Amino acid sequence: MSFDRINEKLNILADAAKYDVSCASSGSDRKNKNKGLGNASKMGICHSYTQDGRCVSLLKILLTNHCIFDCAYCVTRKSNDVQRAAFKVQEVVDLTINFYRRNYIEGLFLSSGIFKSADYTMERLVAVAKKLREEENFNGYIHLKSIPGASDELMYEAGLYADRLSVNIEIPTKKGLKLLAPDKKREDFLKPMNKVKNEIVKYTNEKKVLKSTPVYAPAGQSTQMIVGASGESDKDIMYASNFFYKNYKLKRVYYSGYVPISNDSRLPSLGSPVPMLRENRLYQTDWLLRFYGFGVQELLNEQHPNLDIAIDPKLSWALRNLNHFPINVNTADKHLLARVPGLGMQSVYKIVQARKFRSLNWDHLKKIGVALNRARYFLICNSKDYEKRDLTVEQIRSQILQNTSSKYQGYYNNQLSLFN
Incomplete structure (x- = not known):
């Protein structure tokens, strides 16, 4: 042929x-x-x-x-x-x-x-x-x-x-x-x-x-x-x-x-x-089910049959379950740490290892790679800075979305400056 x-x-x-x-x-x-x-x-x-x-x-x-x-x-x-x-x-x-x-x-x-x-x-x-x-x-x-x-x-x-x-x-x-x-x-x-x-x-x-x-x-x-x-x-x-x-x-x-x-x-x-973002949220949920110890019924149920497009599923769950927070980063077990928005599994493992040698503060968490713009609303540690304040669900959600938007806008501006 x-x-x-x-x-x-x-x-x-x-x-x-x-x-x-x-x-x-x-x-x-x-x-x-x-x-x-x-x-x-x-x-x-x-x-x-x-x-x-x-x-x-x-x-x-x-x-x-x-x-x-x-x-x-x-x-x-x-x-x-x-x-x-x-x-x-x-x-x-x-x-x-x-x-x-x-x-x-x-x-x-x-x-x-x-x-x-x-x-x-x-x-x-x-x-x-x-x-x-x-x-x-x-x-x-x-x-x-x-x-x-x-x-x-x-x-x-x-x-x-x-x-x-x-x-x-x-x-x-x-x-x-x-x-x-x-x-x-x-x-x-x-x-x-x-x-x-x-x-x-x-x-x-x-x-x-x-x-x-x-x-x-x-x-x-x-x-x-x-x-x-x-x-x-x-x-x-x-x-x-x-x-x-x-x-x-x-x-x-x-x-x-x-x-x-x-x-x-x-x-x-x-x-x-x-929307591509719906695919992304499904993959994030899939990841939480396989590696973070979540059950489907915790993330999606009759009251919440669809994922929140604006925020990731772990943050969505945390905002619906504020009674579980804040948790102490120096004493909480791995299962609870894995449920904190802004903490990936690698960060969880690093925290568990690091706190064997000293009490951790916000500077330590930042160096570990924790996304403090989300995690600070759900954690307490050996520091007075960024401690959780008595905010409503709507206030926390609004501040996180604002911080996230500012972060990506800054990244976008940096990329433009490279071309300029």
């Missing part, structure tokens, strides 16, 4: 893949073997910068944008009038190897529309990964999208060649899925997720006994939800996320704001994109 046709396919199928946001840090450490190509680092494979300053990237494409389904929210649905294309298995393999040799990429993120059947599609995704591993001796990062409804046999094989697997739940609730994608069943999404979870547990246990046991999906599995297409509240979304984290041992849940693509009456109007 001519270079022009391959390039045309690449333009179409790379553009179609941009709606899938679930390609971030790999968590895999697949080593190079037999003098092969590349390796997968724990530092992560994504279009981003790693902690050690490396800029890493991957080839992110669809195998095809042909699809047998007609999901209202999907740009590649069968009724949509878009230019269609499909790669052959060998074409994806050749692109990946050639791009890697030119130092364009460090891995592959491969998804696909569903053509003919789930198994037919999944079989070809697996074939790409298998060829890369066994024929090209490629040891770089591979992320395969699991196809809803694919057989257990294919999911098992996929985990032997891919670093990460993910199946997109797409819509957070059964009701929303039935409304926007009536041809799909939620059980078809859960089946491959359950198979991967069970195999990861099985291989992890076998690895403890037999070191030569091969790795199975070492970076685990993830999923993605579309936010704002079917009217779910933030509470609905986070309860769904919590369910998948607990029952399927997911590494990550990704949140993708719905991008209006049609005038379908079931969907938000074309002029109503989901």
Whole structure:
């Protein structure tokens, strides 16, 4: 096939893949073997910068944008009038190897529309990964999208060649899925997720006994939800996320704001994109659930079904629970410190270590990296400065928002001065 046709396919199928946001840090450490190509680092494979300053990237494409389904929210649905294309298995393999040799990429993120059947599609995704591993001796990062409804046999094989697997739940609730994608069943999404979870547990246990046991999906599995297409509240979304984290041992849940693509009456109007800030607040909530010891019901409930766009979810919780504050930074346990606005987990660990040697004051906290513009309203320490005053919730909120606004305005002015 001519270079022009391959390039045309690449333009179409790379553009179609941009709606899938679930390609971030790999968590895999697949080593190079037999003098092969590349390796997968724990530092992560994504279009981003790693902690050690490396800029890493991957080839992110669809195998095809042909699809047998007609999901209202999907740009590649069968009724949509878009230019269609499909790669052959060998074409994806050749692109990946050639791009890697030119130092364009460090891995592959491969998804696909569903053509003919789930198994037919999944079989070809697996074939790409298998060829890369066994024929090209490629040891770089591979992320395969699991196809809803694919057989257990294919999911098992996929985990032997891919670093990460993910199946997109797409819509957070059964009701929303039935409304926007009536041809799909939620059980078809859960089946491959359950198979991967069970195999990861099985291989992890076998690895403890037999070191030569091969790795199975070492970076685990993830999923993605579309936010704002079917009217779910933030509470609905986070309860769904919590369910998948607990029952399927997911590494990550990704949140993708719905991008209006049609005038379908079931969907938000074309002029109503989901605010990026809503995505950000959902990720912050997700982080609090996984690493800060919060429960969903504390952050989102019947009285507060949606997140406050103006302030982060930890601050929102603290303002609703002022009776828990202030706490003493020199005596409070880690669980309570982690709930103070302005304190990240690294700051909490530093505080716990530092206070073994002396009582901490505001200067110490500032050097540690605590965001005092928020934390000072919820902490007391060995200092008279910035002690919590008897302020109302509205006053604290107003002052924090004002301080935050001033901070970013100062940063903006500094950036302008650089250009001037």
